[in-house]
Amino acid sequence: MRNLNPSLKALSLLLLTLILAALRQSWLNLGVFALCGLLLLLSGVRPPTLLLAVLPLLLLGAGLFFSGYRFAAESALRQAAATTGSPSLPFKSSLLTQAESSRVSNGLILASRVFGFAGPGLLLALTTDRVRLVRSLGQSLRLPPLFTYGLLAAWGMFSQMKLEYARARVAFRARGIKVTPLSPRLLRPLLIKSVRWSEALAMAMESKGFEGHAPRSSWRPDPLRLPDWLFLGGCLLPAIGFLI
């Protein structure tokens, strides 16, 4: 997975999630998640890391299951009442059985979608180097360097923000000023800093010969190879299967 072209991998996984969104198949969602988990383990992702990422999914999935379960039951009952007017007992019992089945199915679909969407997301996030991805966006998708390197610089700044936030809190504490975690006074220096950083970074990049729209070379080219196309095909399989 780590050797695949990052752009096509991202595109393939995006298509896969769109297909899953269009199909209401809980077994398919769970199957995709299981396959993604397997690929992650085969790509060298440590099981504890994976488990840590799955834990919030379990909570979210459970929540969505019960939402779907409740919503489906009410809808089935309304439908039953509308169809029969004043139903006799055996007929009502049969409708309730159908409603029970429908609400379980609806809950499962909603819950499994969380896993179906998260699986490809985790696969992309945990097996892709961000610099390679950005470089590949320029090489394979022909996005302008201004966009791709701007994205990379912003990404770098974002990862610094946590440290800067902690520094800003220390600065306020040093002056004996108490601030709440989301106080505008605390966020203002961060905002100013991010603007100034972007200006300084733009100048630094320009001083190194960077031009937003000029052609540039790639130190480590990431060409599209057969495995990349096979992976794309694999991601499209659910849609092909559904059409057949």
Next chain:
Amino acid sequence: MSLSFRQLSFRYFPDGPDVISQLSGEIPDGRITVLAGPSGQGKSTLLYLTAGLYPDAAGQITSGQVLINGEDPAALPPRQRCHLTGLLFQNPDLQFCLDTVENELAFCLENLALPPAAITAAVAKAVDFAGLSALRQRQLVTLSGGEKQRVALACLRLLQPRWLLLDEPLANLDAASGRCLLQRLRRWQQEAGFSVLAVDHRIENWLDYADELCLLRPDGSLSAPQPFPQQPQERQAFDSWLQQHGLIVPGRPYREQADRLQTSVPWPAASAAVAAGAGMPQTLVLQDLTLQQGSRYLLRQVKASFQTGKVYALLGPSGCGKSTLLRAILGLNRYQGNIWLEGKRLKPGRPPRPGSLGLITQSPQDQFVGGSVWEEISAGQPDSAASRKQAETVLRQIRLWRFRDLSPYQLSQGQQRRLGVASLLLAPCRVLLCDEPTYAQDLAATLTLMAQLLETCRKGGRLLIFTTHDRRLAFEYADEVLEIQGETLQHAQFES
């Protein structure tokens, strides 16, 4: 290919004052020239103009021009300009776009559309030149300030500009690393014959490496180049010239230089009780402290205690963990062992209570809390006439009164440093931690800052710990000088 300024005037804001006014002069070609002068005089701005980044990125030229061999660098597209001028920025944190050392180096050559094989070969040479072999795969955010400057210099090596512009290149380096870097730079300059213009307050760094010294005078004019002494007998005349222009004279005690300045700077001495350490509480105690950066140990099982009213200097080579130790005390870095502050144990990675610890950071922007210089100096102070008067007095002392309505971020690096120090001096904290307080300061500002710090510590009964690469400064101002060496913290020896 000489560099000339013709009646150059530049301002940052249309209705603001000229930062550079009617500047004319020429910097000789093919030599290493150091540009010195008072902090806030526009030296960095001049470098940015020479690099062709201004006025496109900020400000406006109201008259005149900068010419390199008759060509205006700002008129060239970046890809051509980077062969003419290359700038090493003052703040090492704001000059990298990519994540690792080698990716950043490759980025420079990708911009020039070089083939991958040529990039690999050139990157290897640049890594050797800057002594970065061990850091090649390292994330840039994990490097020390000095290491980042070496990466930036390696980038310039790759771009091979005709004019190398260095903005305080050694401010984050210890003496040994600085010498090592300058030796490489000198050798490279002699081989390639390019020109160097370096802004630096510390002339002693350049004694064996630079050819000429130019001074940006307080009236905004540029002095004629003064040759660096080549023979020992020329040194006395050179020192006299430095002294006459208020620059730091190499190898001379600060106390002596303070005495010679026209503006007298106080030198608060420690009381006999403080000097003897008698009866003073142990405000800060490090107990079996172990600090790591990734898998690398910076400090291992360190024990130390610091007393109220005393000044401690912390020395050590670049990247040894001086700043990391201060950050650990502030709760910004995790550690093993215990840190006790005024009898209470701090929790690793958790900041202490507000008002107990103050930090003057290496980059002053990290400590700003106000929207203007005035707000910054008066933040955390009671809203009273006495406080306002005190804030005004401090701003006048540090020569920032006229900038009181500007944003702190609009000040020069030197002015920001003065503001940062002064703001913390008014704050109520009992322990002051200062990371390179005299970074990028001229002589007058260095003496004033240190005098302020000492006075606050002595009179206010505070504990002051400052890091520095300047051994002379450490031994002259601190009551105790500690040094990080081989993962331990020990008392330092003065080796001038």
